[in-house]
Amino acid sequence: xxxxxxxxxxxxxxxxxxxxxxxxxxxxxxxxxxxxxxxxxxxxxxxxxxxxxxxxxxxxxxxxxxxxxxxxxxxxxxxxxxxxxxxxxxxxxxxxxxxxxxxxxxxxxxxxxxxxxxxxxxxxxxxxxxxxxxxxxxxxxxxxxxxxxxxxxxxxxxxxxxxxxxxxxxxxxxxxxxxxxxxxxxxxxxxxxxxxxxxxxxxxxxxxxxxxxxxxxxxxxxxxxxxxxxxxxxxxxxxxxxxxxxxxxxxxxxxxxxxxxxxxxxxxxxxxxxxxxxxxxxxxxxxxxxxxxxxxxxxxxxxxxxxxxxxxxxxxxxxxxxxxx
Amino acid sequence: xxxxxxxxxxxxxxxxxxxxxxxxxxxxxxxxxxxxxxxxxxxxxxxxxxxxxxxxxxxxxxxxxxxxxxxxxxxxxxxxxxxxxxxxxxxxxxxxxxxxxxxxxxxxxxxxxxxxxxxxxxxxxxxxxxxxxxxxxxxxxxxxxxxxxxxxxxxxxxxxxxxxxxxxxxxxxxxxxxxxxxxxxxxxxxxxxxxxxxxxxxxxxxxxxxxxxxxxxxxxxxxxxxxxxxxxxxxxxxxxxxxxxxxxxxxxxxxxxxxxxxxxxxxxxxxxxxxxxxxxxxxxxxxxxxxxxxxxxxxxxxxxxxxxxxxxxxxxxxxxxxxxxxxxxxxxxxxxxxxxxxxxxxxxxxxxxxxxxxxxxxxxxxxxxxxxxxxxxxxxxxxxxxxxxxxxxxxxxxxxxxxxxxxxxxxxxxxxxxxxxxxxxxxxxxxxxxxxxxxxxxxxxxxxxxxxxxxxxxxxxxxxxxxxxxxxxxxxxxxxxxxxxxxxx
Numbered sequence: 001x002x003x004x005x006x007x008x009x010x011x012x013x014x015x016x017x018x019x020x021x022x023x024x025x026x027x028x029x030x031x032x033x034x035x036x037x038x039x040x041x042x043x044x045x046x047x048x049x050x051x052x053x054x055x056x057x058x059x060x061x062x063x064x065x066x067x068x069x070x071x072x073x074x075x076x077x078x079x080x081x082x083x084x085x086x087x088x089x090x091x092x093x094x095x096x097x098x099x100x101x102x103x104x105x106x107x108x109x110x111x112x113x114x115x116x117x118x119x120x121x122x123x124x125x126x127x128x129x130x131x132x133x134x135x136x137x138x139x140x141x142x143x144x145x146x147x148x149x150x151x152x153x154x155x156x157x158x159x160x161x162x163x164x165x166x167x168x169x170x171x172x173x174x175x176x177x178x179x180x181x182x183x184x185x186x187x188x189x190x191x192x193x194x195x196x197x198x199x200x201x202x203x204x205x206x207x208x209x210x211x212x213x214x215x216x217x218x219x220x221x222x223x224x225x226x227x228x229x230x231x232x233x234x235x236x237x238x239x240x241x242x243x244x245x246x247x248x249x250x251x252x253x254x255x256x257x258x259x260x261x262x263x264x265x266x267x268x269x270x271x272x273x274x275x276x277x278x279x280x281x282x283x284x285x286x287x288x289x290x291x292x293x294x295x296x297x298x299x300x301x302x303x304x305x306x307x308x309x310x311x312x313x314x315x316x317x318x319x320x321x322x323x324x325x
Numbered sequence: 326x327x328x329x330x331x332x333x334x335x336x337x338x339x340x341x342x343x344x345x346x347x348x349x350x351x352x353x354x355x356x357x358x359x360x361x362x363x364x365x366x367x368x369x370x371x372x373x374x375x376x377x378x379x380x381x382x383x384x385x386x387x388x389x390x391x392x393x394x395x396x397x398x399x400x401x402x403x404x405x406x407x408x409x410x411x412x413x414x415x416x417x418x419x420x421x422x423x424x425x426x427x428x429x430x431x432x433x434x435x436x437x438x439x440x441x442x443x444x445x446x447x448x449x450x451x452x453x454x455x456x457x458x459x460x461x462x463x464x465x466x467x468x469x470x471x472x473x474x475x476x477x478x479x480x481x482x483x484x485x486x487x488x489x490x491x492x493x494x495x496x497x498x499x500x501x502x503x504x505x506x507x508x509x510x511x512x513x514x515x516x517x518x519x520x521x522x523x524x525x526x527x528x529x530x531x532x533x534x535x536x537x538x539x540x541x542x543x544x545x546x547x548x549x550x551x552x553x554x555x556x557x558x559x560x561x562x563x564x565x566x567x568x569x570x571x572x573x574x575x576x577x578x579x580x581x582x583x584x585x586x587x588x589x590x591x592x593x594x595x596x597x598x599x600x601x602x603x604x605x606x607x608x609x610x611x612x613x614x615x616x617x618x619x620x621x622x623x624x625x626x627x628x629x630x631x632x633x634x635x636x637x638x639x640x641x642x643x644x645x646x647x648x649x650x651x652x653x654x655x656x657x658x659x660x661x662x663x664x665x666x667x668x669x670x671x672x673x674x675x676x677x678x679x680x681x682x683x684x685x686x687x688x689x690x691x692x693x694x695x696x697x698x699x700x701x702x703x704x705x706x707x708x709x710x711x712x713x714x715x716x717x718x719x720x721x722x723x724x725x726x727x728x729x730x731x732x733x734x735x736x737x738x739x740x741x742x743x744x745x746x747x748x749x750x751x752x753x754x755x756x757x758x759x760x761x762x763x764x765x766x767x768x769x770x771x772x773x774x775x776x777x778x779x780x781x782x783x784x785x786x787x788x789x790x791x792x793x794x795x796x797x798x799x800x801x802x803x804x805x806x807x808x809x810x811x812x813x814x
Binding site: 005047050051052053055056060099102103104105106108109111112113116117119120121123124127128232234235237238239241242245246273276277278279281282283284285286288289292296302304 | 397400401402403405406449452453454455456458459461462463465466467469470471473474475476477478481569570572573575576577579580583584617618620621622624625628631635641643
């Protein structure tokens, strides 16, 4: 056990990364923040629509899309990867709908069947073409956020100005566009998430919104893929949004809290990983989980403790003698 | 939906084609002989590795199929998915216990972690506003992340030997050893026992929890018993299928069985059978080539079974349903044609010879070409014969009988609606048009009895009587016409 958990050293865990390895630390934390923000913002709408597990499904079934794109384009270029991911995302959505609307299989089972089949296909493709597809199965699952720094990645420069490593810049663009899209289609997303019938009467096509959301989800997932891997993307999709939902009931506040949550879990997660010397993406998710637990227990309106306290107070007040006249 | 299906199919075909070509490539690499030798080695079962793999896959298929049926009908299919990810920290801790691959320690650790996961899902749902899907996804992700952290920490240990752990990700049936097999047999035995002994309890709590509680079944205890068994099944499946795809072994065979039957006991049999089939198929295909993972092939096997049930299931299959609808529509079309022929004949008091295509077309307000097609369709079913270069229709005895029966159904129903339901005579035609094709013989006799064997419909036209039908021949059939000119069309 002593070997497993290294001794806690404030200097090593909190100060050294920022003073000695600033270049590494900054980009990794920034990448974690961007991934958690983009995923969290989209994830909020998944939670509202009770489609959290569709996000899970898409984050898995993107694998064959990427594998096929690699095989066809023969490169790790961004465009084929995005196109493959989009195609896979749409295919998953259509498959799920086809299975559960065209037969008596329920939606949950349909999700399970669709994404496992596609994921299996992806794993087989990759293992058959292991030499041609430069894709590590484990990397696909876990991701490696440590490789996003300028030390291992080419750097984007625009007009002499150094912006940063390619994956981080790409993720930043995706995150910004996510924010913009949500701002632009705020009303449409809101109405179609809460009340599809009202959306229809307002002239908003809920089906189009559904597919658009799924497409954008695929784009976000594939860009987050490299950093956190397929399975931890689902954590980033659900955890920040779920934590925010425990703290507020107003969507704008929830969206804002999601961003704050993303920043907190990225930073604390990085330090946790430095301390325990473990997977950085994993530690970020663990911290997001810890934040959720905190909100679950202490949330002022819905937390376990405040509610318990309120109940005790009400009971005491009711049983107080002065109430009985 | 039809449109989205049209989109989905090409995508699927492309993927399948990609897979097929991938396979071909592989076979080319290996050489024909090796594949055949490997296949023979597998089929002959002489190799102990193969025997273990096959036996393991069979046990796994049975356990997952049985338990999967219950979670599919409980609409908790994705609990399997959440469980399979949630067991990871347990696997890591169990591994740490002996710093080696001790199946029992890993099994206990994983089962405890899995159960803990389901308890947390239940708690989150009970105490917050978050819905089931969010709770499941959250537990899945957080537990998995803890597992990932633990695994990376274990790999760093000087004593750590991670070789066994990697197999848990994608599964390798060939890695199943005698120890694992013992564990699988125990879990399968327990599952069979539980399903056999607690069948009624599982059944009632699955379909009507309120009723189960009211009848005094401890619904929560049964729920967690199922979860415990499920966690056990997930853990034994991990080794063969891998973390990500365990849920497929739970969901897909059960969903396929669900499409084929309405009875729970049959569903359990079918589902266990499908699970076994998929398991052995997966073990077989992954055995053919070096470093081919077992899990994905098992899953694709299960998906193929599901696809078969989805498209060709006798009752709910997509193709079956389409075919049934098509043949029904064709029958209705034929009956309407026959009815029109009857009307033409009736219009000239059953005089004259046959019905020309032109008359039929006028009656049906269609082109002669369309009438010709319909006449040909009648010929194909031996309801009519065509004469004079296919321009004259003669009904065969069977055709005449059917035509009479349809007209009779129509007119009896009209009469019944006007007499019994007091509907105006000019409003009953549309309804009779629809029902004439589905009235059974029994109902018609009952209608006749209730209408006092009336002979005229509300519009004053005669109703063909039972005797007309039994007479068996159209008044204008040429007796010598057994094989008409057009019957070869």
